[in-house]
Amino acid sequence: MTPPNLTAAEQIAIRDLLGAVNNDMDAPLAPEWERAAWAVPRSAFVPERVYLGDEWEPCDRTEDPEAWLRAVCADDSVVTQINDGMDPVDGDRWPSSSASAPSIVFRMLHMLGVAPEHRVLEIGTGTGWNAGLLACVAGPENVTTVEVDPVLASEARERLRRAGLPVEVVTGDGAEGHAGTTPYDRLVATCSVRSVPRPWLAQVRPGGVILTPWDSPWVCYGLLGMTVDDTGSASGRFAPHSAFMLMRRQRTDLRIFRDVVRDDHRPEESTTTLPPWRVAGDDLAAQFAMGLQLRDVWRTWHDDPDVAGVASRLWLATTDATSWAAVDWDGTSDDRFTVWQYGPRRLWNEAEAAYTWWTLHDRPGPERFGLTVTATGETPWLDNPDQPIPTTG
Structure with missing residues (x-):
């Protein structure tokens, strides 16, 4: 050398x-x-x-x-x-x-x-x-x-x-x-x-x-x-x-309005008290736990979406583009948010369940999680391989 x-x-x-x-x-x-x-x-x-x-x-x-x-x-x-x-x-x-x-x-x-x-x-x-x-x-x-x-x-x-x-x-x-x-x-x-x-x-x-x-x-x-x-x-x-x-090889190139949402979609409307930034904000521990549970769900923020009464919108969608959800914040309320969901899965419901599981387990960081990989599958776990975590997708 x-x-x-x-x-x-x-x-x-x-x-x-x-x-x-x-x-x-x-x-x-x-x-x-x-x-x-x-x-x-x-x-x-x-x-x-x-x-x-x-x-x-x-x-x-x-x-x-x-x-x-x-x-x-x-x-x-x-x-x-x-x-x-x-x-x-x-x-x-x-x-x-x-x-x-x-x-x-x-x-x-x-x-x-x-x-x-x-x-x-x-x-x-x-x-x-x-x-x-x-x-x-x-x-x-x-x-x-x-x-x-x-x-x-x-x-x-x-x-x-x-x-x-x-x-x-x-x-x-x-x-x-x-x-x-x-x-x-x-x-x-x-x-x-x-x-x-x-x-x-x-x-x-x-x-x-x-x-x-x-x-x-x-x-x-x-x-x-x-x-x-x-x-x-x-x-x-x-x-x-x-x-x-x-x-x-594992890249995906998806965009909400190009690949997911269509004019003929008629989403279901509901409300939630869970602020969308809790699941997709600055807390990387929360985001890591969400991603490990929701294996095929991606998300993106849309600020000032040019929709009356909406200051910011969190989009969720499956990687196969068959289901999506949107959570709207009006810019003032911190305890009530409008939810729109479309497709065979109710993605915001899944996100709420994943976040609830994380909080009930003392908000673990990435270092408490692990993964076991075999020829036939992957199993994420918490603390040890005998405690698999709930996953979707």
Whole structure:
């Protein structure tokens, strides 16, 4: 591995970044990961063009090197690709790949428990930086990384080569893993999943660890760490960290007025005393619990919907677009809300039941929940696998 030639500005930026990471971690960064951070600096892996701000405006290293370095060496995620690498249509930009915040990168590496000679499979190569860090500890010959986007895979492969790290970079669907070099001691995903792909279980040895960011249609939040057993099943707990882009195979692209609500729908009207922001507000613990129970329900807020007497509306809908609900707030009342529901399911009733269950169980955070995955299904649980939680969908 060739030591990088770092400028004075880059050295200062790395020191500051490691300080920020240590402040965010529960314990000081392990020496092997600090050495890795110096050996494969993030700046050597982030592309020359990144996208910054709420509108994801391009920032080129050649045109604004200070802004680029400031973004790359901050303890924050950086969008590295928009629109799956395609030109935006009508200026509509959306992030499709990013370099994760360094603090969550190192937190996940710590949780993964990688040791020298461990065989590691990474799902989602992205820039290649995470694979480079893994290679510094496990050994480059023991790391395989899978990237679905051919352009991103090629660029990451070249960055790893320049760093002197001959990691195997596979272009393919991460949901299928990579059977060529099994079994693995560790599998880590850098994209979130709504369901754990079953090939992952078959490719990790008994006693091995799978670590993946978690997503539900309700909220993208949480890390799931599981241990594989000798039956090919896996079980483990969630941790209250992270929000990663969803695995491309598991994406859904639904919009209320384009895909769900139709002019001929005649919804049922009722009222509720449960404020909609209780289930879909700022409380991530509540949102996580809602998403784990309502497995196929997504939601979105519509402020100032141009409806008389409605200041804000919470929409709920199933991912198959067959049922929907809307909860209206008039802008003044905090104890009475109008509910509209359509389709074979009464989604607001389901949401109320899920929220009630959560409150009756002392409002548990993600760390009290877990998931058991077998070849035939997934069972979320509270506190231990013998206490499955109620789910719909």
